[in-house]
Amino acid sequence: MCEDLKILKQGAEAKLYICNYLGRPTLIKERFEKKYRQPELDTAITKERIKNEARAIVRCKTAGVKTPSLYLVDFDRRRIYMQHFEDSITIKDFIINVFKKHEQNGSGDGLNSLDKVSVLIGQTVRKLHDNNIIHGDLTTSNMLLVQKNENVDEHDAKWLQIENLELVMIDFGLSFIDSSTEDKGVDLYVLERALISTHNDYPDIFTKILNAYKSYSKNNVKEIISKFEEVRARGRKRTMVG
Structure with missing residues (x-):
């Protein structure tokens, strides 16, 4: 079998x-x-x-x-x-590759693609939450970029062109279905912390993701962002207290 x-x-x-x-x-x-x-x-x-x-x-x-x-x-x-997506790259590796190529040739093309990917992430997470899907482990390792054109090699410069890629969400091992704004706020906080710890050389990425998240759908977005800010404040307090 x-x-x-x-x-x-x-x-x-x-x-x-x-x-x-x-x-x-x-x-x-x-x-x-x-x-x-x-x-x-x-x-x-x-x-x-x-x-x-x-x-x-x-x-x-x-x-x-x-x-x-x-x-x-x-x-x-x-x-x-x-x-199994054989021709794919994680968002984590995509971001690392973008900055590696940017340092090598100074081109802004990769950074522009990264901005577009950030928007795509924000819109995708919003779709999850609009359908009450809590991922539970939102990290850049649990998001794939999959080639629309199967003939493009992952080391090819075309990997930096967002029009050749689509976003795939993976690893729903901690997921559950819930309409709670608290759980959606926690989901966003987990993503923010993952980005800070893994991609602190691109400090604006979460802001771009969050802006796309808020603009994609207005359905109870204020309540979710309010809960996210509460969760973030509690997290910062725990960090300071130790």
Whole structure:
């Protein structure tokens, strides 16, 4: 059923494998047992998280947010089989490449593309929240840029042209469905902290993302931003207090 199974990486919650499943490039996410948990509790928690992840991916399709296609959910083996994007780059690596090329040749083309990507991120997160999808782990490692033209190499300068790319959201392992403005505010705060820690050489990126988020839809945006600012203030207070 699954040919040429290879491990891609292992995280704190799951192992990722790549293979060919029914003739298609496939990513398998396998949640492993947590030995410190009581077995029945571990099984129940794992099943619920797999359900939440699959539900969020399916809901994204209705929301107009591109995600990996879902192929199979196997509760017995704790696995989700989904589309594997072979020709892709994470937003994290895209930003690093933009600045590397900018330092090498001083061109502003990459920075212009990065501004456009920032807008795309803000609009996409807004689509998630308008459909009450809380991602739970918004980082630039969990966003992919996928080539519209399959013949473009990731090291080619065309990677810096946003018209050749589309955004794909991945890793919904901590996601859930909720209409709470508090949870949406926390989602934005997680994204801001991730950007500060990973991309502090581009300090304006979150501002551009947030502006795009606010302008894409006016639906209860003031309440969400207000909650985000409350969460941010609490986070800063904890940082100062230690």
